[in-house]
Every structure is written in C-alpha cells, then in structure tokens.
Amino acid sequence: MKVAVLGGASTYTPEFVDGISRLGLDITELALMDPDTSRLSVVASLCRRMLARVGNACTIVETADLDVAVTGAAAVIIQLRVGGQAARDRDETWPLSCGCIGQETTGAGGLAKALRTVPVVLSLAARVRELNPQAWIVNFTNPVGIVTRALLDEGHRAIGLCNVAIGLQRLFAELLDVRPETVELTHVGLNHLSWETEVRVGGESVLPRLLGEWGERVADDVELPPSLLRSTGTIPSYYLRYFYCHDALVRENQGAPTRASVVAEIERELLARYADPTLETKPELLTRRGGAYYSEAAVALLAALLGDGAASRQVVNIRNNGILPMLPEHAVIEVSALVDASGATAIPVGDVPPLAAGLIAHVSAYEELAVDAAVNGGRERIERALLAHPLIGQLDAASALTELLLAENASWLEPAG
Amino acid sequence: MKVAVLGGASTYTPEFVDGISRLGLDITELALMDPDTSRLSVVASLCRRMLARVGNACTIVETADLDVAVTGAAAVIIQLRVGGQAARDRDETWPLSCGCIGQETTGAGGLAKALRTVPVVLSLAARVRELNPQAWIVNFTNPVGIVTRALLDEGHRAIGLCNVAIGLQRLFAELLDVRPETVELTHVGLNHLSWETEVRVGGESVLPRLLGEWGERVADDVELPPSLLRSTGTIPSYYLRYFYCHDALVRENQGAPTRASVVAEIERELLARYADPTLETKPELLTRRGGAYYSEAAVALLAALLGDGAASRQVVNIRNNGILPMLPEHAVIEVSALVDASGATAIPVGDVPPLAAGLIAHVSAYEELAVDAAVNGGRERIERALLAHPLIGQLDAASALTELLLAENASWLEPAG
C-alpha cells in the first residue's frame, strides 16, 4: 500500500515516519512530493535512515512531480503552507493594526491563509481525482475546517484532521492514569473552535473529576481560567482564548515576536540537524515545533481508512449532516466519529450549551463565506466574510482589514482578486 | 369587548387610543392600570376627551388594581418600564465605561433591563392567567424578544410586538407609492436584530427597486451605508448598527446626553400638555417620543387576535418552531405570520444569508441565557449571558460588566441575586 504526502519537505515528515514504524502502519511506499527539492532531499534522507535503523522496508520516494506521487496511492495527505512562514508572519502582524488578533487560523489572518491556500489545494485535489479517484484525501492544511469544507464542496473524498483533540485525550489519560485509547471524548464544534462536553472512561463520565481534581491543570493547558471550565462544565480548546481573551492577547502580541518567527528559527535549526548524516531518529527539538501526537492521529486515521478492521473512534472534520442542529447539513464540523474503510460517521453529541452553540453558529457562517471568498474571489466577498466573523463584525474594521489583506497578499491573490 | 393595558399611564397610551378610534377597533372598555395614579389620571382624562371628541362610546377605566383591570379582558397589553427613564439612563451609561454600547435593549444595558423586567412581567402574567386564562397577553415590554420568550417558557398565551417592521413597511409603501397593506415583508431574525430579506407588492419582488432606486433613502432610514444593503441584498433594521458600527457609536455616545434623558424631557412636556383640559387630540410632539405606527401595529394585532375574520399578515414575536433552522424550536423569533383568533402562524422565510444567520444564532443563544439569568438569578448566570453576547464575548468585559450591572441595579435585583 502506497501513501503520498503533498508538502513532503515539511519538518513534520520525520514525525509522521516515526509514527509509521513505531505504531506499525503497514505501508510499502511513502511518496514525498514537494517543489522545494533540496529541502525535500534532506528530509527524505533522514526518513530513510530512520526506517533503516528499525528495519522497516517501506520505500521513500521523493519527487516534485504530483503525478508520480499520487499515482497508485491509497491515501494522499495534504500538508501545505502557501507562502511559508514568511506569509504566516504577516498574517500574525497586520491584523493587529486594526486591533484584531493576528493568528494563522483565527480571524483576519486565518482568512488570508484560507484565501491563499484553498485554490492551491483544490487544484491539487482535482488532479488527484483524475489520476486516482478512490484515494482518500487527508487534509492537515490549515485552516483545516475551511480547507476541508472547500474540498467536500467540490465532491472530493476528503477528511480533515487536527491534533487538538488527541492532545487533550492524552492529557486526560495522563492525569487519570489510564491508557489513552480508553478515554472517549465528546468533542463539539469546529476546527479550532471546540469544546469537550463529555469525557468518559469505560462508559463512566470522568469530566467532573477532571474539572474538580484537575481543573487548574487542565485550565493551565488550554490557557483559560479554571472558573470558566467549572462554571460551564466543559473544556474549551486552547483556541477559545482568541475569543474569550481577545483584546488582552492583541496587547500581548503587539511588538512581540510572531509565532511564525519563532517557528522559522526552530525549522532552520531542525533542518540543520536533519542534514547530519549520522542522525537516525527524530530530534527532541521537533517537539517544540508544535504538532504533538500528530503522528498518532495521522497513523490512526490512515489505519482506519485504509484497513479492513472494525471502526475506531477518532475526532475528525466532516460534514455536519444534522449532528449540530444550529448548523446547516453541509457545514463542516469537528466531531468524534467512528472511522473505517467506508469513511467517518459522526457520533451524536447531545445538547450543546448555548454559550458554545452561539459562537459555533456564528463562526460556521463566517466559514461558509470564507469558502465563497476563497473559491470565487473578489473584494466584496472578502469584506463580507470579515464582517461575518465574530471577532471583527464591524463595517470599519472589515473594510480596513480587507484593504490590508489584499495589499499584504497581492502576489497570491492578484489573479483571483 | 374589554382590553386592559398594564402600564396604562405611559405617554404612549393616547397614541393607542387614537388608533382605536381612527382604525375602528371595536372595544367597549379600555382598562388602564398603573401604580402611578396621578399620572394615570392625566393620561386617562385625555383619552376620554379624545374618544368623546369623535363620539366613540368606549369606556376608559383607570385603576391601580391589577384584578380590576384584568377581569373580563379579552386581551392584556403589557407595556412596562421597571425603574422608568432613570433606570434606562443608567443602562445607557455604565456599559460605556467598559467600551460597550449602552442601549436599552442591546448588549449589557439590555440585559440589565431584562433582569429588572422579566420577574415583574411574569408575576403580572401569573395573576392574569388565574383570573382570565383565555386572555391574550400582548407584550410590548422591551427587550420584547427576551420578555416574550420568558412568558412563553412559562406557558402563557403570549405574543410579542414591536414597531420596527411596520415602520419599514410604511416607508416602503411611501417610496413605492402604494397602499401599506399591499407591502408584504419577509422579516427574518429576532426582535431588534432583523432583516427584510424580501419585499413584495402584489406577489412581485420590489426589493431590487427599493435597493436600486431608493437605496440611499432606505439606508438613511436604518442609518447604515447603502453599499451594505446593496451588497447583501437585504435591508437590516436600524438596530444592526449597534453591531456593525459598535465602536463608532460608543465613541459617539461618550459624554453625549442619553436617549433616556431626551425622552424624559419629552415626557415631561407631553404630560404637561396632556394635563391641558382643552386638549382633545394627541399632540404632535408625541411623534418625537418614538414608537411610530405603534397604534397601527397594536390595533391590527388585537383586531386579528380578537376578531373572527380571516388571518392577516403581521410581524410578531413567537416561537421559532423550525422557521429559522439555525435556532432551537423553542427560541423566540420575530417573523411575518398569519394571525387570527387562534394565534400566529409563521410564514416560511426561505434561505437566510449566512451574514445574518450567524449573528442571529449567536444573539439567540445569548437570549436563552438571558432568560435563564432573569428567571433564576445569580452572578454566574449574568456573567455567562454577557460572555455569550457577540458584542461582549470576552471574560474580562463580562466580569467587569457583571459587577457594574449588579451595582447599578442593586435595588431591583437584591432579592433575586
């Protein structure tokens, strides 16, 4: 079985390869495709050394040719960053000048990334379908919710994945001292806008114990006050602080180094280490790149989609289809689902607290307009999407941010704009 | 047929009485109930002179006794202002100190009004039901959406009414030079958060003409830019500017006289004129009080609810029951409906544009929490409702506004808080 990775020169790739051999995903060929062939060569060589060290016979193919990568693949992973960390650095900066958070997936910066990314991903996916209509497209590309929605709207056999949920699952398992697989999340919302509204071990709710005994520890992890978790009886994801603490974070970020600049530095160092021909394992530094448990989530999803075994419970980005009643059927949500070779089936989530439901509906409506702007282009669609975002929502700000977004992304958006 | 008005000493009452005789609502007794008996006497005397002038035989009863007013009434109108203009003045002031709009129905000021008002209205309604279970409760009390929702949650035979929609209908009729009754609105949203998504005359859409030919004029009326109306193909109500132009209005309101202080001055002057025993008509000044077409809306609704004729099309506040798919069944929405003696049946609204749908869902979730806070009390419920409001939405602001709300409303909320 062959798997292709588009954007294979990512510094994450060794993490994924580590997962393949460590977690026993049975693939015979891994095709790493990337236009940056010199970087790809560094990454691919390390991956080969890693597999060799543990005696794994999987072949690593490196290529800049999409057709070569995709032909014969059972699954195609898409993990792109259009414009690289430099573009992200700008996404994190210019929205601040209008008093809005600069972040690569949330708010105006997230829309900029979506506008740059969606056309590229759709174009790749179109070729994947031509060559290989049965292949699963597994999307890790941020903003995962919007990109996955654009893929599904075009009829692709796609599913979106993020590591937020698995990170919380592992944290809870550690706190409760149980095996991770026994922790079942009721994960509600959208990508980067989610709440755990129930957590069970062996069928029993452990949420009260997590909030009671471990409330401070969990709150610390998601960087929100324990009182919020306890009074709502839910565990919001870390990204909710961009909403609940928006203005404080804007002030904190003004003049501070961007996350992009930090990551760029880490990546430079990582690539230098990868190039060391004696290195045969992923370096410890990789954990500081973000993306904890990325390989666990990816390998588990591929195993379920490509295997022939029983369905396994995983948190994925899929069509709503009535699971969240405040959203249209065609919205894309992030939810616990049973995944097998036929795809993912969402597990019902029960009542959604109004505090979460209102925000989810608001952001999901923005995402619908964001996909529209990314696919159809034009200043007016961009402005409307920004006005629809709960963190923006005002005419002046939407107009000013539209100008900045267009000016900052002229090289990517000019043909479409 | 008898109709009771709770809060009958309102300066609006002569407007309503004017409508009764002008529009031919057939009632034999109008019971005006109010605890402020001296003001009631002034208002009731004018009403009697107005009816006498046109030879209308309807009897005006003035009373401070709820039971006297309500017994035998076919409909009970509730139009209260707990705390009067003085409390409204504060609602319009203290939220500004946290950078939030001060407004009597929107945002933190609106929640304060809801918290003061809902318990009073529910207590009156409970007695109405005991004495007169078949009576319709027609609610004009702001915030109309939240108060009506609280009434319906308690099982009352209630319906909410506001003059925003009828005002737009009359404006469109004037612009198009047609009779008002021929203008059919598709009115979508919540009270004070609504859009006209379609306008028809004789079955044909006139919205393109209104936006094209009359775009500037309509935009001027709702105080929003014409480009917004044209690019969305909808006509938002005037209250949307508290969202789309929030920060600009906060700045505008800082240090400016409150609307409450302006209204209080108008009311002082109105009452002085009402007391003139030679006055037999409503004074022109009443139009500056706000509430245009209030009597038209109220009389039409009462005529439909209490008559035995065909259903008539009116915009009312009722249960959602599936009309707006992004809201729960039990939410209260403001919608065009067919009203007759059996009540109101909403007319389907078609697709709701995402720009409107997201905001409606967000505010409706807030309203659910606002009713919870008003009925069950407690600092934590207030804070949660404020956090759920799209104009607040941050922990710091929700906490600070909760303290201010409690401090400013201590005399009303202490027993419940």
Place this chain on the structure above:
Amino acid sequence: MKVAVLGGASTYTPEFVDGISRLGLDITELALMDPDTSRLSVVASLCRRMLARVGNACTIVETADLDVAVTGAAAVIIQLRVGGQAARDRDETWPLSCGCIGQETTGAGGLAKALRTVPVVLSLAARVRELNPQAWIVNFTNPVGIVTRALLDEGHRAIGLCNVAIGLQRLFAELLDVRPETVELTHVGLNHLSWETEVRVGGESVLPRLLGEWGERVADDVELPPSLLRSTGTIPSYYLRYFYCHDALVRENQGAPTRASVVAEIERELLARYADPTLETKPELLTRRGGAYYSEAAVALLAALLGDGAASRQVVNIRNNGILPMLPEHAVIEVSALVDASGATAIPVGDVPPLAAGLIAHVSAYEELAVDAAVNGGRERIERALLAHPLIGQLDAASALTELLLAENASWLEPAG
C-alpha cells in the same frame, strides 16, 4: 498657641492629635471646625480622651462656626472633601466611560474635584485673612497642587503639604537602617507628579544603593517596574503609574469597586470605633485609611512655621520662583525646602531629566488652566483644561469629559458654570 482645623470631623483628625502629643507639638488649643456637628462630636471626644490618657493639657474646641475656630489661631489647617466620598466615587467612575483614568487627583476626576473644591477653600481663606491675617494656611486638601496654587494666586499666606515624600523618606530609612531625619530627598516635580532624583544620608548619595540593592522593593512600593527606576536613575512616585500604565489601570478599574467605596466602608467602621467611650488611642484600622505619616509631616511643618528654631528640611508645595526652569515663576511645585517661621525656601534641585521635565511642564500648564476654570468657571475653560492634560489631550475626549463632568457635578457647579 492655637491651631484650627477646617474639616475637623475628618477621620484623620485622631491621627493628627496622636502626632501632636507623640511628637511634642506645643499647642494649647486645637479648634476643630466642621459643619457635620454630630460626626465632629464623635471625633473631638476621642481626641480629648487621647490627650487625657497621656496627660496633654491642650484644649479641644469643637465648633461649626468658622470665626470661632479661626480667631486667634496661629495656623489654620484646611482638609476638606467637598461632596464627600460619594462625589469621589463618581470622580473615579465616569472618566472610565471615555477610556480615561478615574482618580481623585489625576486627570478628569481630579479636575472635577478641583472645580468643586477651589471656590469653597478660597471663600474660607478669605474669611481667615479678614480675621487673622498673620495665620499660616496649611493646605492638605486635594488636589493639593491646584488648591495651593489658587490660594497663592489670591495672595494668601499658604503652603501645601502631602504625605508622598515623607512616606518614601521613611521607606528609605527603613531599608538603609538609618534614622528618618538623616535621609535627605531631592524631590522634583508637582504634587502627585514627583520624582526623587537624589537621596543622601550624611551628604553621601545612597540612590545607587537603593536602586541596586533595594530596587525591587522600592519599585514594588511605587508600583512601577524596577527597570524603569534603574534606567532613569530616579524614583518616581506611585502616581506616575497613572501616566506610565494608564490604559492598563483603566482596564483594571472597569467594574472594580472604587477606592472611594472602600474608604467609605473603612470610615464607617472607624467612626463606629471612635464612638466607643472606652477607646483612648487611635485604632489600628486607621492605617488602612491611607495617609501614612500624615501626622509626622503636619506636626513637623507646624513646628517649623510656628516655632522660632532653625530651619528644617521638608517637602512642601510652594511657588516655583525659578527652581524648575521649565515652569513659570508663579507655578506651584512640590520640592524639598528649608522651612522656618518666615516660610519655606526651596532648595535647588540640579538638572531635571528630560523624561520628567516634559511631563512636569505639560501637567503644570494644565494646572494653570485648571485654576482658571475653577476660579472663573465656564464650559470653555473646563474643556481647555482637559485638552491641556497629557492623559486626555484630544478634542473628542475633552468635549465628552466636559459634558460628563458638568452633568455629574451639576449641584456644585451650577452657580459658577
């Protein structure tokens, strides 16, 4: 020798009386004058018990009659609070709604206090001069700088006093483990806008040691970062944080209880204890009222002004007369001076760092306009003073704050406005 205290029912008075006997100020009669005679009776009785306990023969006279209090007094202390803690509570609140700090001496709240206070103080001082032209007027009334300037402009024999400098002197003495009297400050600036630019013990500079060894401790006391103290080589007073950390403090104060409400609660409790006929000493709780070392400063100043001994070094509010070159001669500054029976002579301060000098000049220009507005009244003068304040400085804010100030202080300013 007789001393009069205008505003003698202040809860501070027992502190002063404690100082008289503890520090050996030789006076035979202390006249406490206050319009609130019932509160005055409680305070005066405690003072008598305190003096009796230590065998001090000084007579306490209590009176509501200014002439009785002032006649024959060698010094008249003025310590008023026009409008009481209730007015202060408002001063601390309404400026927040324009994004400005609410504080009783700084910014718009301070101007409100000045406008309420200056006419009252000038009227009292005029009568003092008629009855007793040789008496010293010692002003403790806030804003001390503006009130003292108004007194000096009217030609009064006045001097202003505040406890900020003595508090720092005692702190430094404690840290350095030396007697307080040996610590000589070079205190530069205005009341509540001051810097210690040099600190000497026995002629030697101890400022480097205070900033080095005790930098964190001193910074903690003035609530500013140690890095600021070290990089500027000065110790700003606590009030500088209203400038250097303005927006953060505005956010902190939004929705928080006002200092006025805290003080009002402490005063209620203090007066209850004062009323206990067995109490013969000042209660510990008095230290939480603020005003540490108030009695030390006041007794030392009176001893110098009324004695016949050598001049003593004290920090006082007096005419500039060329000490600070960036200010007019007639500005009032707060400065270390040699005080004896002929009055206070400022000690030259050396170079003033530009960082301090610019702000001092800006605020002093505001103070000149504040005195003008307080003495001559009128909306335009108020607006100009606010525009001249470095924490306001913008036309929109000055206009909005003027409206609020006038509305909030209508009962005090109507005759003058």
Place this chain on the structure above:
Amino acid sequence: MKVAVLGGASTYTPEFVDGISRLGLDITELALMDPDTSRLSVVASLCRRMLARVGNACTIVETADLDVAVTGAAAVIIQLRVGGQAARDRDETWPLSCGCIGQETTGAGGLAKALRTVPVVLSLAARVRELNPQAWIVNFTNPVGIVTRALLDEGHRAIGLCNVAIGLQRLFAELLDVRPETVELTHVGLNHLSWETEVRVGGESVLPRLLGEWGERVADDVELPPSLLRSTGTIPSYYLRYFYCHDALVRENQGAPTRASVVAEIERELLARYADPTLETKPELLTRRGGAYYSEAAVALLAALLGDGAASRQVVNIRNNGILPMLPEHAVIEVSALVDASGATAIPVGDVPPLAAGLIAHVSAYEELAVDAAVNGGRERIERALLAHPLIGQLDAASALTELLLAENASWLEPAG
C-alpha cells in the same frame, strides 16, 4: 557664488531651480549631489533646460562625489530621505498596530526616521566642515527639528527650514488681499508643532479678523475645528491634529493607503515627465507632491544668509536661547527671526498660552531624548524617547513600539543598535 544640494536627485529640485530664476537668487553654480546618478541625470537635465529657457547662466553640476559638490559652496542644502518612500511607508504603518499614529515626523514613525537620518546627516556635515568651514548648512531633512538640533549640538553652522509657516503666510495674504511680504507671523513652537499666536499687517493685528471673518477657511486649511482656533485665539499648524485628533486619525489610517504610497506614485509619474527632453518648465503635477512655497522659503533664506543686505523676517529652526522660557537654552525651536549674513536672531514671541506651552515643553523633552538615541544608539535610549513622547507615554506601548522600530529598521540601525 556656488550652492550645493545634497540629495539633489529629489523631485523637488526643479521647484528650487524654478525659484532661483523666478525670484532672482544670484548664484553661478548649483551642484546637485546624489548617489542615484541615473535619477540625478534626469533631474539635472530638466533643471538645465529650465534655466536655458529663461536665459539664466547658472551652471548645473551633477555629481555623486560629496567633495566635488561641497568644495567652494557658500551654502549646502541637505534634503535627504534615508530609505526612501519605502522606509516612510513602513514608518506610517507599524505604529498603527500599537494604536499609535504612523507619521513620518510625529510619534514613533518620526523617531524611526530620525534614527535612520541623523547619523547620515552628521557624517555629511562633518565632511562639509572639513572642506568648507564657512559654508552654511541649510537643513530641509525631516524631522527638521531633531535633525537641526543634532547638527547644532555638533557645532555646525546650521539652520533648519520648513514650509509650514510660509504656507500660512501666503494663505493669510490671499484671504486679506495683501502682499505676502507684508504679513508678519508670530510663530511659536517646534517644527511640526507650532502655533501662530499673532499675525500683523503694517503693525496692526489681523488675527481677530482672520479668526472671525475667515475662521472656517483657515480651520479647513489646518484641518482642525474653527471653535478651537477661536476659543484659543491662535492658529495651530496642521500637524496639531495628530495630537488633538490622534485616535480618530489612527482609525482613519487603518487599512488606508499610506501617504508614502501616494507620494511614490506621484514621484514615478514626475520622473517620467522630467525625462521628456521637450519639457522646459516644472510640471503642474509637482504641486501635488507637497512642499508648496518650498522654493520661496529656500531662496529667501539663502538670499538673506548669503547676501549683504538688511535682515529679513523668516521662520526658521534655531537654538531657543531663552525665547521660549519653558525650554532649555539649547533646545531647537521654530520661530520668526531676522536673518542676515551673520545668521538668524529670534524675535521675542510674548506670552505663550499654557495650552500650547505644555505640549511644546513635553515634545521638546522628547526631542532631546530622540537626538540622544539617534547619536548614541541602543534600545534603552529608544524606549526612553518613546516613553517621553506625549502621544505614547506608557511603558507597554513604548516597549512594543521599540521592538517594532528595531525590527522594521534593522538594516539601518544594526551597526548603531
């Protein structure tokens, strides 16, 4: 007589050459020095055609060699833009992200320009002195006040010039229908922070008439409300709106095209026209570049400095020397002066209104620290200068802006930083 222009390839140069022949400045050689020799060639050729057209025999020398340009020159004009419009574009952008105005001479952007510019100007001036110690250095380089102060601090024979005052003089002359030379300004303050506190024609004050009859017109010109001019009895320069209307301008600038981008476009077009070999006059478009009456001011100043006639009255940037009492002797002010071959002597200005005096003193203290930071470098000096600026003044903002300034200007400041 020879004059040198450093930065001679400026699009302004034809304006200056136009002035030379039109106003009859008697020079035999004009040396244009610039490192951008291809642009210089375009500009110099047009200048030669302009002079030829009117039969002016002055020789234009174009050179990239400072020594060639300066040797033998009686005056050296410095008009540089280190970093060009691209750097200015950034100066106008990044301060917005901290809520501060982005402007090339005011606030944080102005400091950035000063830091880039002062070392370059001082290095050029040092060589001028070596070659030609008697030459006057006439500085047009912004921020004129800070750059001129740095030049004077180094002992150069320098004088600063700006066109704000002459623009107002010409406006007043036009309104009053008199010859410009008859209008005498009392010009008070700093460069880009100035007020006309008196305006005379033939010895008589015309300020009341300008404020009364022409108040709206003048206010419109300086973009401030007429009420401000009338209530203060002064005419502030256009730059005061960056202080009095700061936050409104920040909002206006967010997302709007920068002035730099507009100017860059005009310059591209101007240079295209200059290159037309048939063009023999300055194009009309040059007036949109800004700098009205630049040639009048420059020619008049050179005529006075280099001539042997009577002193003429001009507004220049020179040492304070006691003219503004709230500033140190060594501060640089912008003031009406009598200029002749011996230099400029300031004309006393009378009383300065406190509203102006406070702000002038505050900004002048900042300028002292700005020169210190520009000459001596280092993060701490930059941060202190920003903290000293009345538009910044807070620790958080000063720290964040310092980071941004350093990051945005790394290529210019790294050696010094």
